[in-house]
Amino acid sequence: MKRKGLMVLPFALWAIIFILVPLGLIAWYGITVEEPVAYTEITLEDGTPAFRLEDGTVQTQEPWQKKAVISFQNFKRMVEPTYLRLLIRSLKIALLTTLICLILGYPVALILTGKDFKHPTLWLMLIILPMWMNFLLRTYSWMSILENSGILNSWITALRNAVPAIDQWFTARGVGNKIIFLYNENAVILGMVYNYLSFMIMPIYTVIEKIDKSLLEAAADLGASPSKSFIRVTLPYSLPGVLEGITMVFVPAVTTFVISQLMGGGKVPLIGDIIQNQFGKSSDWHFGSSLSLLVMVVVLAFMGGLQQIDKDEEPQKEVRIF
Amino acid sequence: MKKFAVLFVLALCIVSCAVAEKISVYNWGDYIDPETIKMFEAETGIEVEYMVYETNEDMYAKIANGKSSYDVIFPSDYMVERMIHEKLVQEINWENIPNIVNIDSRFMNESYDPESRYSVPYTWGTMGILYNTGMVKEVPHSWDTMMDDTYNMDMLMLNSPRDTIGIALVMCGYDLNSTDDEALEAAKQLLIKQKPMVLAYVVDEVKDKMIGGEASVAMVWSGDATFCMDESDELDYVVPEEGSNIFFDAICIPSNAKNVAGAEKFIDFLCRGDIAAMNYNYVGYAIPNTAAIEIIGADEYNASPVNNPPQEVLDKCQVFKYLGEDTKKYDQVWTEIISEY
Incomplete structure (x- = not known):
């Protein structure tokens, strides 16, 4: 028993230093605000004016020190419509992203696990490979593709110049010289779907792959059509993978700030952008921490909800086919 | 023998203390031609300990907590104002900065230091x-x-x-x-x-x-x-x-500077026309130094719209x-x- 305790130690230390302490700091910053310290003006023996601070220290410089005071004013500020609207927008975009990833990702996972599919590992590799590149780099590539002066627009221009009919078609629909693809919500969603899609495919693939093939064979033997055995066997058994995929996409999507800044050109700020501003430009760590706590609560609630589904929908031990 | 060794060490210490007059300079990254520092060391024999920062706030935090001491710093306008207010920078004795005459009077007495008592504009x-x-x-x-x-x-x-x-x-x-x-x-x-x-x-x-x-x-x-x-x-x-x-990065001496005389020499050196011209060529920001602009060539300098907005706009x-x-x-x-x- 003692041995086991010792083996847990590195992880326990890790958890304390890198999880508990930072969380505690965020919580502390979140429930406090900075206020200037109180002081009294005094005169030193040699006649120079000085300041005595609350804690008794004496200095000749005018006090600039701040102290943290517990206050809930940041929480009051947080529920102002401005911030709530941003939160709702972030949730909306994250949910849409998750949904699109699911619609695109599930069939991919299904096809990859199909028994007639050749070289699934190779294809899986091709899906994972882009993830080895830094996601900033990948997002910048999307920008150079979609920009007004980007690759896609230059192709369209070339095509319009080459084929008058296409040009007329575009002109008739009131399309100007350039099509603005970037700098809107759709561009942000595209950026997110691209970056997070593989997080959806992987867990679903892993789960479907592990489904006992004899179950499907049994279903077929007993006369179930492929679509029926999919609905009755594959789908319920793949649900844990789906839920994990949803979590893996939704959580980073609701907190991201870089993708929205780059693809949305700063016009589609999400709650993550506002939090980042608090730690950067506005250097208000307290409000930034309060907002982070809010997002954490939302994510926790979301994951709690998912777990509930997981419990309810757990496939029964005996599979009913008819 | 032991006595001799002690004496030797002592002597070395005295010599090095006497020779190595030092100033410590705290500047933005990439904000000076490194060649000019070497020239300053060669001309004055003062050793320059050179350190860089990324933001005004980084620099401010180091100065305000009082633990580190620098002799020359380069805060931006609003930060000069704040540091004057908090008495973190000291008045400069202009008698020791004769090259101040090179600084265009248009860029002196700006609102962050209304009587130009604490700062010399470096770039704008x-x-x-x-x-x-x-x-x-x-x-x-x-x-x-x-x-x-x-x-x-x-x-x-x-x-x-x-x-x-x-x-x-x-x-x-x-x-x-x-x-x-x-x-x-x-x-x-x-x-x-x-x-x-x-x-x-x-x-x-x-x-x-x-x-x-x-x-x-x-x-x-x-x-x-x-x-x-x-x-x-x-x-x-x-x-x-x-x-x-309009924004400035200025040169100041912190209140807790150890070598004020050395700092003044360094500031005077930076205000010299040829040195300011070298730094302009290296850094590329507009400068308030008329002697340097003469050396660069007024036509060449003013060719850039960044360097000479019309006076009425300025x-x-x-x-x-x-x-x-x-x-x-x-x-x-x-x-x-x-x-x-």
């Missing part, structure tokens, strides 16, 4: 409009360009609360540093009205986008404008006639003041603007 720059000469119909001499629907979805604004709201305040006829609610509300309404016409709110990306021809006009800092104009011949820069923000330019807690108001207004949809 402005906020203005970078435009693509092939894409605009006329030179955008006014900030109204940024409200002109000719440039609908064809303009870039800065994603920076203080700068963008500041310019909006100027457009509404208020002071660049206003913090009263009425002025901020007017600026906010203006920027909300402008928002549908703005292609994107950017910071560093503005350089890539303007060089690539992504938009016709953009609000930029003159430093970025210089970079873009070096890369593309299509681009030009103008400071709008309603006035704008007269209307103001520096940012340190706003303390009121900075939060700007953040609030900014969030309200960008979250509008």
Whole structure:
């Protein structure tokens, strides 16, 4: 028993230093605000004016020190419509992203696990490979593709110049010289779907792959059509993978700030952008921490909800086919 | 033998203490021609301990906690003001800086140091409009360009609360540093009205986008404008006639400096024409040093629109003041603007 305790130690230390302490700091910053310290003006023996601070220290410089005071004013500020609207927008975009990833990702996972599919590992590799590149780099590539002066627009221009009919078609629909693809919500969603899609495919693939093939064979033997055995066997058994995929996409999507800044050109700020501003430009760590706590609560609630589904929908031990 | 060794060590110590007069300089990264430091050391025999920082706030934190001591620092305007207020910098004895005569009087006595008692301007720059000469119909001499629907979805604004709201305040006829609610509300309404016409709110990306021809006009800092104009011949820069923000990086001596005399020598050295010219060529920011401009060649120096906005425009330019807690108001207004949809 003692041995086991010792083996847990590195992880326990890790958890304390890198999880508990930072969380505690965020919580502390979140429930406090900075206020200037109180002081009294005094005169030193040699006649120079000085300041005595609350804690008794004496200095000749005018006090600039701040102290943290517990206050809930940041929480009051947080529920102002401005911030709530941003939160709702972030949730909306994250949910849409998750949904699109699911619609695109599930069939991919299904096809990859199909028994007639050749070289699934190779294809899986091709899906994972882009993830080895830094996601900033990948997002910048999307920008150079979609920009007004980007690759896609230059192709369209070339095509319009080459084929008058296409040009007329575009002109008739009131399309100007350039099509603005970037700098809107759709561009942000595209950026997110691209970056997070593989997080959806992987867990679903892993789960479907592990489904006992004899179950499907049994279903077929007993006369179930492929679509029926999919609905009755594959789908319920793949649900844990789906839920994990949803979590893996939704959580980073609701907190991201870089993708929205780059693809949305700063016009589609999400709650993550506002939090980042608090730690950067506005250097208000307290409000930034309060907002982070809010997002954490939302994510926790979301994951709690998912777990509930997981419990309810757990496939029964005996599979009913008819 | 032992005695001799002790004596030797002592002697060495005395010699080294006597020889190695030191100053410690704390500057922005890449903000001085390293050659000039070597020249200073060779000329004066004073050793320069050179360190760099990334932001004013980094530097401020180090000075304010009092644990580290520097002899020369390079704060920006609002930070000079704050450090004077908090008595973190000391008055400079101008008798020991004869080269101060090289500094253009237009750039002395700025509001961050009204009587120029604490600081020497080192470089300066402005906020203005970078435009693509092939894409605009006329030179955008006014900030109204940024409200002109000719440039609908064809303009870039800065994603920076203080700068963008500041310019909006100027457009509404208020002071660049206003913090009263009425002025901020007017600026906010203006920027909300402008928002549908703005292609994107950017910071560093503005350089890539303007060089690539992504938009016709953009609000930029003159430093970025210089970079873009070096890369593309299509681009030009103008400071709008309603006035704008002018910013300085200045040289100061912290209150707790150990070697004030050495610091004064170094500051005087930096004000020398040939040295300021070397630093201009290295750093590329506009300089307030007339002797250096003569050495560079006034024609060459003034050829860059970044270096010589018309005097009447310059007269209307103001520096940012340190706003303390009121900075939060700007953040609030900014969030309200960008979250509008």
